[in-house]
Amino acid sequence: MSKAQPTSDRDGDAREGAEPRRAGAFDVRVVIAALIGFYGIVLIIMGLVADTAQARAKTGDVNANLWAGLGMAVVALAFVVWARLRPVIIEPPSDSTDS
Amino acid sequence: MDEPLRISASIVDYALVVAYFAVVLLVGLAARRRVSGSLDFFLSGRSLPAWITGLAFISANLGAVEIIGMSANGAQYGMPTMHYYWIGAIPAMLFLGVVMMPFYYGSKVRSVPEFMLRRFGPGAHLVNAISFALAQILIAGINLFLLATVVNSLLGWPLWVALLLAAAIVLSYITLGGLSAAIYNEVLQFFVIVAALLPLTLIGLHRVGGVGGLIDRVEQSVGGGAEQLRAWPGSELAGFDNPILSVVGIVLGLGFVLSFGYWTTNFVEVQRALATPSMSAARNTPIVASFPKMFIPFVVVIPGMIAGVLVPEVMRLKAEQAAGVTYNDAILLLIRDVLPNGLLGVALAGLLAAFMAGMAANISAFNTVFSYDLWQRYVRQDRPDGYYVKVGRWATVGATLLAIGTAFIAAGYSNLMNYLQTLFGFFNAPLFATFILGILWKRMTATAGWAGLVAGTLGAVAVWVMNEAGVISLPGQGAAFVSAGVAFVVDIVVSVLVTLVTAPKPASELSGLVLSETPKRLRTDPAANRLPWYRAPAKLAGISLVLVIVLNLIFR
Numbered sequence: 001m002s003k004a005q006p007t008s009d010r011d012g013d014a015r016e017g018a019e020p021r022r023a024g025a026f027d028v029r030v031v032i033a034a035l036i037g038f039y040g041i042v043l044i045i046m047g048l049v050a051d052t053a054q055a056r057a058k059t060g061d062v063n064a065n066l067w068a069g070l071g072m073a074v075v076a077l078a079f080v081v082w083a084r085l086r087p088v089i090i091e092p093p094s095d096s097t098d099s
Numbered sequence: 100m101d102e103p104l105r106i107s108a109s110i111v112d113y114a115l116v117v118a119y120f121a122v123v124l125l126v127g128l129a130a131r132r133r134v135s136g137s138l139d140f141f142l143s144g145r146s147l148p149a150w151i152t153g154l155a156f157i158s159a160n161l162g163a164v165e166i167i168g169m170s171a172n173g174a175q176y177g178m179p180t181m182h183y184y185w186i187g188a189i190p191a192m193l194f195l196g197v198v199m200m201p202f203y204y205g206s207k208v209r210s211v212p213e214f215m216l217r218r219f220g221p222g223a224h225l226v227n228a229i230s231f232a233l234a235q236i237l238i239a240g241i242n243l244f245l246l247a248t249v250v251n252s253l254l255g256w257p258l259w260v261a262l263l264l265a266a267a268i269v270l271s272y273i274t275l276g277g278l279s280a281a282i283y284n285e286v287l288q289f290f291v292i293v294a295a296l297l298p299l300t301l302i303g304l305h306r307v308g309g310v311g312g313l314i315d316r317v318e319q320s321v322g323g324g325a326e327q328l329r330a331w332p333g334s335e336l337a338g339f340d341n342p343i344l345s346v347v348g349i350v351l352g353l354g355f356v357l358s359f360g361y362w363t364t365n366f367v368e369v370q371r372a373l374a375t376p377s378m379s380a381a382r383n384t385p386i387v388a389s390f391p392k393m394f395i396p397f398v399v400v401i402p403g404m405i406a407g408v409l410v411p412e413v414m415r416l417k418a419e420q421a422a423g424v425t426y427n428d429a430i431l432l433l434i435r436d437v438l439p440n441g442l443l444g445v446a447l448a449g450l451l452a453a454f455m456a457g458m459a460a461n462i463s464a465f466n467t468v469f470s471y472d473l474w475q476r477y478v479r480q481d482r483p484d485g486y487y488v489k490v491g492r493w494a495t496v497g498a499t500l501l502a503i504g505t506a507f508i509a510a511g512y513s514n515l516m517n518y519l520q521t522l523f524g525f526f527n528a529p530l531f532a533t534f535i536l537g538i539l540w541k542r543m544t545a546t547a548g549w550a551g552l553v554a555g556t557l558g559a560v561a562v563w564v565m566n567e568a569g570v571i572s573l574p575g576q577g578a579a580f581v582s583a584g585v586a587f588v589v590d591i592v593v594s595v596l597v598t599l600v601t602a603p604k605p606a607s608e609l610s611g612l613v614l615s616e617t618p619k620r621l622r623t624d625p626a627a628n629r630l631p632w633y634r635a636p637a638k639l640a641g642i643s644l645v646l647v648i649v650l651n652l653i654f655r
Contacts, residue, residue: 034122035118035287036291039294042115043442046440047441054439055439058436058437058439059306059437059438059439060302062305069441072294
């Protein structure tokens with residue numbers, strides 16, 4: 001979640017407290033990407049270092065953490081790309097600084 | 100029930116859960132910096148895009164009762180549970196988007212009771228506001244109770260500690276950020292829930308040998324059989340032996356009265372759509388939501404069915420042997436049996452997220468109705484906006500405390516799903532009848548508005564009391580279907596009779612509130628014609644309807 005902080009600053013809106021309408025643009029897609037991406041990384045690491053026989057017995061001999069982690073990482077990346085390509089401008093101010 | 104349910108969570112699992120809650124609180128803090136006027140606090144300044152409010156629309160409903168209850172139904176009844184989605188949700192959501200939303204959004208009301216006030220005056224408004232607030236507190240209590248039960252049985256924390264902790268977290272993020280924070284977190288919750296349930300379903304399917312393996316096992320299992328693999332006619336679910344009666348009961352009882360009553364008048368849901376910037380976006384909210392909604396049962400009902408053929412305790416339960424668990428535990432037991440540490444933490448975060456989503460939605464809707472519809476209207480009028488925002492914050496605190504109380508009431512019920520359906524019959528079915536009649540029939544009078552609501556609720560209560568007392572005997576879900584149907588019919592009959600002997604409101608006061616008195620430009624979005632097809636409400640709704648019919652045909 002430490003990643004959520006710089007990205008919301010990248011949008012530059014949390015800083016400009018003088019314009020309350022403008023401050024609404026912290027993008028939920030970036031927050032989703034940060035959380036799901038964090039989960040993905042943790043699961044990939046778990047899949048690589050903690051792939052125990054006990055875990056294999058539960059999942060029916062699949063490295064479930066690794067695959068789920070990779071899936072989440074892909075989803076997180078897709079959200080980042082989407083947020084970059086199509087930024088949401090909520091209540092656009094008179095000067096469009098976002099474009 | 101705590102011993103079989105104890106799950107061995109590791110430090111990594113706890114870390115994943117903590118990470119989730121940290122993000123939730125950060126969102127609340129960030130949202131707080133943007134709270135300005137009171138409209139902003141309550142409706143997020145009408146600025147959110149439809150896909151966000153659409154997902155929030157689902158999350159608000161994807162609470163504890165949904166996940167626990169629907170997977171339990173899946174374990175017990177199998178595929179007929181799909182009706183709760185394909186018959187009991189999608190058509191009503193599309194109806195809300197296509198037909199009802201223009202009246203909500205176009206009349207610029209902040210709550211459903213406020214609509215009643217403008218259409219029918221103070222009588223119907225007061226009845227509706229009080230019954231709505233009461234229902235929200237009762238339902239929030241159910242969500243809080245289930246949340247605490249899961250924390251208690253999974254992690255071993257005492258129930259009351261879990262209750263207070265859960266209440267404190269829900270409270271802090273709603274108070275911090277208002278509806279914006281609630282909606283943002285609901286969207287986040289949606290993805291965490293899917294991240295939890297999708298691997299669970301896939302690994303579960305892998306364990307039983309894929310889709311084919313699941314079909315074979317359900318067919319051959321004790322207490323299973325081929326009818327659990329088909330959605331229709333669903334005799335076991337409806338409680339009617341006759342297949343035709345069963346289909347009629349599901350379509351009319353569940354599909355029409357209960358589901359239209361729930362989805363079209365439940366302010367928890369409608370409030371999400373009101374937070375959008377345009378009429379088209381508001382109408383799109385439930386329509387966009389209908390697409391993920393029709394696929395959610397595949398990660399909720401299917402795991403329940405897998406649990407029914409994979410988890411030893413649930414298999415014993417289906418065979419009607421002593422098992423020491425209930426169907427409500429099905430999904431938790433499956434999580435215990437198939438998820439390794441790591442994914443287990445994601446699943447716990449997802450479940451806790453879902454349970455909080457439901458409760459937060461109840462509390463924030465209560466908060467709006469309490470401060471605007473009760474306090475501002477009947478206690479203190481004409482104060483500045485800031486005053487009502489403050490009242491809203493205190494209402495949130497009060498509602499959370501009351502929900503802790505009603506959680507202990509909910510703890511006394513063995514079947515929460517029936518309890519909940521009964522509440523919907525009492526409150527939502529009459530409201531839907533009054534609402535739809537009021538929109539379509541301009542002569543309907545103010546007196547008829549409140550008299551119909553009261554009579555409808557009393558009718559539903561009467562059926563419930565007769566069933567409890569044994570005067571009539573209806574099986575579990577059948578009773579809820581019938582009492583909702585009675586509430587609907589009684590409400591319509593009383594409203595019509597009262598209208599005929601009382602004086603109607605002048606037509607000039609009904610603009611935006613009644614179909615025939617609303618000019619077309621108020622009901623439509625001027626920019627609607629220029630929207631691409633994927634943003635046009637009617638076209639999207641058509642696609643959704645076709646998809647759901649296809650699903651019903653595939654799984655008939």
